[in-house]
Amino acid sequence: MSERPEAWPVLDHAELGPMIEYVNRVVQVAGKYSLDDPFEVGWGNIVLEVSPRGLRTPVFRRNGVTFAVHYRLLDGVVVIEADGASRTLSLGRTSVADFYTAFCEAAAKLGIPHPRSALICEIPAAPPNFEDDRTERVWDAHSARLMWEAFDLAAGGLEAWQAPFLGHRPRVGVMWGGFDLSATRWRPKRTDPGPKGPPFMRNAQLHEYVSVGFSFDNTHGDGTSPLDIGMYAYIWPQPDGLEGRSWGVEGADWHPDLGLALLPWQNLRRLPDPHGAIVRFGDAVYEAAVRTSGWPTDLVGPRVDGWYMSEHQPSEHAEHVGRQG
Incomplete structure (x- = not known):
């Protein structure tokens, strides 16, 4: 619904x-x-x-x-x-x-x-x-509630997006340093983060990953130029070929200066199904990783609920996904 x-x-x-x-x-x-x-x-x-x-x-x-x-x-x-x-x-x-x-x-x-x-x-x-x-x-109790509502609504969409991934996927949650809500998919392919940046960031970049999240303050690298509150996504390492792609949702765009795909909250909340839009946004980012970085398609299983899984044999799951597509 x-x-x-x-x-x-x-x-x-x-x-x-x-x-x-x-x-x-x-x-x-x-x-x-x-x-x-x-x-x-x-x-x-x-x-x-x-x-x-x-x-x-x-x-x-x-x-x-x-x-x-x-x-x-x-x-x-x-x-x-x-x-x-x-x-x-x-x-x-x-x-x-x-x-x-x-x-x-x-x-x-x-x-x-x-x-x-x-x-x-x-x-x-x-x-x-x-x-x-x-x-x-x-x-400020009103602002606190708005913050919680935003985290809660975004978390619901990100958890639904993350659920069918078969690889390593930490639980969806708020990174207490940067204060962003993060959903990340990893694969065990080593990368070279280079000598720049703090150790904690370089440790996070030792393997390839796809990250989709929500932030109150998507900023330029100097931290001084706030962009719209909303969803963000990126692929590490950043591949070529991301310009001009569709990101699954009206109002989502690629920002090459930031290396981010962004879906502003003001656009998201106006859509008929914002929850589903977060899932489609995440799916489009993963599809970009498949097309530009060689990520495998077989790391994503069927997106169904637990009741469906409890009543159907594995051979039926692929058919269900095909019908849903």
Whole structure:
């Protein structure tokens, strides 16, 4: 069934900007714990889940304590959920520095060590450390809800796109550094990321991948020229032949200066079926990888629901896909 366009909210970066800056900083506090865990190709282990009320870390196990951190955007609080107890911290009128101090104190009471780093990452205009960011932040519940709705709606489309891929595909989630919602497909073909860029980025570029996601701030490389909020996609390494291609959805275009295919939110939300449009956008990007980079066609299985799979033999799945095409 098609989504009603009005169910997908209007997103104004000028309105959301202060909250995006604030939430991007505070999610990095608990996000740091994921760096202690074994590295997963493409940083798949670090992403934050889009929960029914906000963003939630993976489950961590430290010093005999099992815990997760839930940034409850719809409630304006952060909950540290441990096996022994929980602690709730307000995101109300405070600074990032004060939040970080309160977080570390609450974690210690639960037997959880402090995050191993206080660096603020991937935000060019931010102070270097959490303790240095003393700007007073005022929680805006309306903006927080809009942010969550955007993440939630985009996640639904990206999860549907990602589901039939048979290769390595980290779960769909928010990269807490860049604060983008990511869905990535990998194949074990080595690449040379070159000597430029930070180590974490070069580690992500050691193998070929196709990435489709959602961002509040698709920017030029200098981080100073915001583009439309919306969906983005790219192929690594970037192949030739992407100019002039169709990207599956009206309003989606290739931007050679950025190396990105972009589908602005304002275009997406006006379509009769925005959820389906995200899937078609992702399929078009993967098709571009097949045509220009030799990605295999047999890494994508049938796109059906679990009920269909529970009632039909494998030989029928291909026929179903053919009829759907």
